[in-house]
Amino acid sequence: MRRFWRDIKGQSLIEVLIGLAIGAVLIGAASLGVTFMLRSSAASQNVQIGTGLAQDLVDKARSVSAAKWQDIYHLTKGTSTSYFVNAFGTQLVVVEGQEGVISNENTNGLVGYWKFDEATSTATTTTFDASGKSNHGTLTSGVSRATSTCKVSYCLDFDGVDDYVDSGSGSSLDITQNVTLVSWVKLDTYTSGGTNTDRASIVQKTGQYYMTVNSANGTLDAFFGGVTGSHTPSNSTVSLNQWMHTAITYDGANIKWYIDGVLDKTSAATGTITSDPRSVRIGGEPAFGRFLNGSIDEVRVYNRALSADEIQRLWNSVPFTHYFNVGNVNRDTNGNIVSSGGNEDPSTQKITVTVQWPGSGSNVGQIQIVDYLTRWQNQVFQQSDWLGGSGQIGPITLPNSKYDSATSVSNPAGSIRIQGL
Incomplete structure (x- = not known):
């Protein structure tokens, strides 16, 4: 994890870059921000709360993607459309907008x-x-x-x-x-x-x-x-x-x-x-x-x-705003994520979580977390007969009639798992 702090006119920015994590995640409470201990500085406390809110939203987005991948994949891509996740009973629902959260919930x-x-x-x-x-x-x-x-x-x-x-x-x-x-x-x-x-x-x-x-x-x-x-x-x-x-x-x-x-x-x-x-x-x-x-x-x-x-x-209370944006992910022939070129990986989505709050004067505090959501559980398609002869080699985005029987079914980036093999 790398953190960068910049103090510029109108904005204080922490960028937290988090790579793809493997393993289970715990869903944070909706009022995660209020659990942090008071610090000597109000600014430090706000950074702590903002960091917690950002990670909480990442965890919720991961939970949504694990339960129903389409609820993440079919969201409008780009920075002009923002989303947050609301908990309704036992369900997590993606809502278009920017959710407000207060420090003393x-x-x-x-x-x-x-x-x-x-x-x-x-x-x-x-x-x-x-x-x-x-x-x-x-x-x-x-x-x-x-x-x-x-x-x-x-x-x-x-x-x-x-x-x-x-x-x-x-x-x-x-x-x-x-x-x-x-x-x-x-x-x-x-x-x-x-x-x-x-x-x-x-x-x-x-x-x-x-x-x-x-x-x-x-x-x-x-x-x-x-x-x-x-x-x-x-x-x-x-x-x-x-x-x-x-x-x-x-x-x-x-x-x-x-x-x-x-x-x-x-x-x-x-x-x-x-x-x-x-x-x-x-x-x-x-x-x-x-x-x-x-x-x-x-x-x-x-x-x-x-x-x-x-x-x-x-x-x-200090008012915080948090939301996330969604983007497609491309990979090169080695399975590495690339910023340009390559082919779209339909089983991975990039999310950028942003948390903002008012600072002193015209300054704005901001934290961002970049994370990658990967589809592990839900099946893209099922193939019962692997003896169909020569077919497509490489990433498969749509079901075909047959697949290359000479190629090992694997993905070095780990973004697709074939169950039952």
Whole structure:
């Protein structure tokens, strides 16, 4: 392994070049970045986290290629198209886009987590739930995906008229005890452009719980159905035209409001939250015509009340972005990988994993890992009769009627294995 560190205007870059590794790999946890011990320097800590996130994505891509080679091989090649890997239950799924990850991740009690990091070119209207609870959302009425001016990687823009995300009514979202609602929001205006202009919805499960912005004065409004002392506003307002971190918790005794990581208000409240079959909706509630005009990122729902320290750590996290690009691999007649010439090896793909984070001033921290994924398990074709006489010699990319019987079936680079020989 070789590492190179360069400090240039606008960028700090570590390039980690890793050759083809043989052997099993372990899948890292989705929140690998938070397991590193604190270092004396914030920059050193970010390098550690970035390195861990990069290797974690390499391992996940390897796992995908081992399980279903086509999910890697058929991806669009080149640096203009980026991908990340999401874990849904026991499955790993490749998603086009650039995933955001924060340094102080907290998944304890997380039952809904919508990052909105899918690419703008993604044809689907789905936005994936990263909590592992499969509460995937559907973009409705023309919600726009944004790739710049977001808080953590990509985000969503809402027009304040009819846009919203429907995240369904999965059982994990039916919370009747303690709860926390969290989001990053950048408001263009306080006023909802819908039929009901009293407030604009950030995240809302009608009849059960919501976090909204009051259209009259920009306060953060809370509601928990069936809870005495609910339906009250924060003391402070949510500023316009800048990203603000908003959070509301209910612990069975108090409702607490947090704005940009700071406890803004505590209000006594008691009771069990009323269950309601309606969906969790983000950015708007069509039943009441409450639609938000602005951008939303990193929406979270927890089935417990986070502490003030946990809220502050979420707000104060360093945002990382990680993704990988895919490229074809060519080999020469000796089986060596070459940058030009040679023939394509259909059983090997090159991936370049990139992790970026904001540095001091205009600097950007970046780590890259280059790795090669090789198809070992899935068969390209089957040949039952090896007595067909003279045929093709060398790499085989498509099944033929017969093969050269005088040539040993082998590959010096080890990129193809013939099972049963």
